[in-house]
Amino acid sequence: MDDSPTHARPAPRAEIEALPRYSRASGLDKVTWVASSNESPVAPSPAVQNAMAAAAASLNRYPSLFGDQLVAAIAERLKVPPDQVMVGAGSLSLLQHMLVAYAGSGTEVVHAWRSYEAYPILVGVAGSAGLRVGLDAELRHQLDAMVGAITDRTKVVIICNPNNPTGTMIRHDDLMRFLGQVPGNVLVVLDEAYREYTAQEHDEVALLATFPNVVVLRTFSKAYGLAGARVGYLLAAPEIIGNLRASAPPFGLSSVAEAGAVAAWGEQDLMKANVAAVVAERAFLAAGLGSRGFRVPESGGNFVWIEAEQAKGLEKECIRHGVSVRAFDGEGVRVSIGSRGASLAVLAAVDTFLKDRQIRRNDSSII
Structure with a gap:
């Protein structure tokens, strides 16, 4: 006879059960560039x-x-x-x-x-x-x-x-x-x-x-x-x-x-030099996104924000182009600043994303 207790389990406080979960970036095992966690692109000295x-x-x-x-x-x-x-x-x-x-x-x-x-x-x-x-x-x-x-x-x-x-x-x-x-x-x-x-x-x-x-x-x-x-x-x-x-x-x-x-x-001098490189690359990526019609707020961080309701779709396109980003669906995508190759991959993904949306809008069978 099984004398074990019932299947009841310890329960956390109600506040803990209700907590949102910290999101994880997608596609990290599939990409060349990681631009999803606002890390420094430069290893410690x-x-x-x-x-x-x-x-x-x-x-x-x-x-x-x-x-x-x-x-x-x-x-x-x-x-x-x-x-x-x-x-x-x-x-x-x-x-x-x-x-x-x-x-x-x-x-x-x-x-x-x-x-x-x-x-x-x-x-x-x-x-x-x-x-x-x-x-x-x-x-x-x-x-x-x-x-x-x-x-x-x-x-x-x-x-x-x-x-x-x-x-x-x-x-x-x-x-x-x-x-x-x-x-x-x-x-x-x-x-x-x-x-x-x-x-x-x-x-x-x-x-x-x-x-x-x-x-x-x-x-x-x-x-x-x-x-x-x-x-x-x-x-x-x-x-x-x-x-x-x-x-x-x-x-x-x-x-x-x-x-x-x-x-x-x-x-401090090395840190400032690394920061200056990130700030310059941030300006390059922001300009590229702006020229493609996105409203990109002026950023004071090591990242840029792309307003996009179809954030998950843009994230998937970025992964297909070899770069991970962080999507907040319905709101936008955050892109951490890294190398020029990563920036170009994001811009290429954006181009494909916009082209696909235009094709869908023009395809009456989808409307």
């Missing part, structure tokens, strides 16, 4: 690789509790005290720590939409309710509407600047006006994952002196080419840093990742 290899020789030892060496290097260059810097296993991990520490059940988190697709997932994990504020006609944050969405239950507002996936940017003066309207008890997270690719008016780290409720969130995954190492950092008031460190798991950054980030942080 030999100095970075050597630093990481050297650190691997001591993997039997724990890393420092809070990534002390990297914290010190960041603090020195940005001219802030070390107690205003926190590092972790990617900016996404740090954002999750913030939402768990400052939001939670019965609270709300305001963010723009469309924006980074991980936001609704992390908000749900924290047990909060997400309030999405649509972008304007130019695919930019509607800052006044975001202020209007704040209620007594709002604990966090997330600003993605430049915005992923549209690439649109917020002017410093507009950001200052927005911050002046947000209640001081609401945490404002400035997600600046792509700031290095933007012509910068100001370094928003200076905002910390005026707005103690602001957190500046950045990453080594993009311009520094360490997506596989998972390193991010944030800057905030010491009180916020203390609360985050108290609630985050210890040893949050591996010693190998820290060594690579410290080495990459010391290669």
Whole structure:
């Protein structure tokens, strides 16, 4: 006789069951160029690789509790005290720590939409309710509407600047006006994952002196080419840093990742040269798409946004031409910037896509 329990299974919290799933790029096993994850097209330098290899020789030892060496290097260059810097296993991990520490059940988190697709997932994990504020006609944050969405239950507002996936940017003066309207008890997270690719008016780290409720969130995954190492950092008031460190798991950054980030942080000229190449290629691809009739917002990231209702169809055509992209069906396609060959493959795919649509429109048997 089978005495085993019934077929019941453990169930997660209702919020976890309802979470959207992070999308995956299609066709990665079929393409020559990967333009779907906003990675750097340039591998880490030999100095970075050597630093990481050297650190691997001591993997039997724990890393420092809070990534002390990297914290010190960041603090020195940005001219802030070390107690205003926190590092972790990617900016996404740090954002999750913030939402768990400052939001939670019965609270709300305001963010723009469309924006980074991980936001609704992390908000749900924290047990909060997400309030999405649509972008304007130019695919930019509607800052006044975001202020209007704040209620007594709002604990966090997330600003993605430049915005992923549209690439649109917020002017410093507009950001200052927005911050002046947000209640001081609401945490404002400035997600600046792509700031290095933007012509910068100001370094928003200076905002910390005026707005103690602001957190500046950045990453080594993009311009520094360490997506596989998972390193991010944030800057905030010491009180916020203390609360985050108290609630985050210890040893949050591996010693190998820290060594690579410290080495990459010391290669500012190389980083800027790599960024300049991406920005030039971004202009080439955007011009090519514009000449084909697409409205391409000016991008401050290492990617461009193609507005296209038939996004999945365009994605499939790109894969057939040897390049992966990220499709958001019904909205558009995000293309990460890489080599000239990848850009030409995307443009060739767009040409085929447009020609096929024209043939279909002219074929009365299909209408």
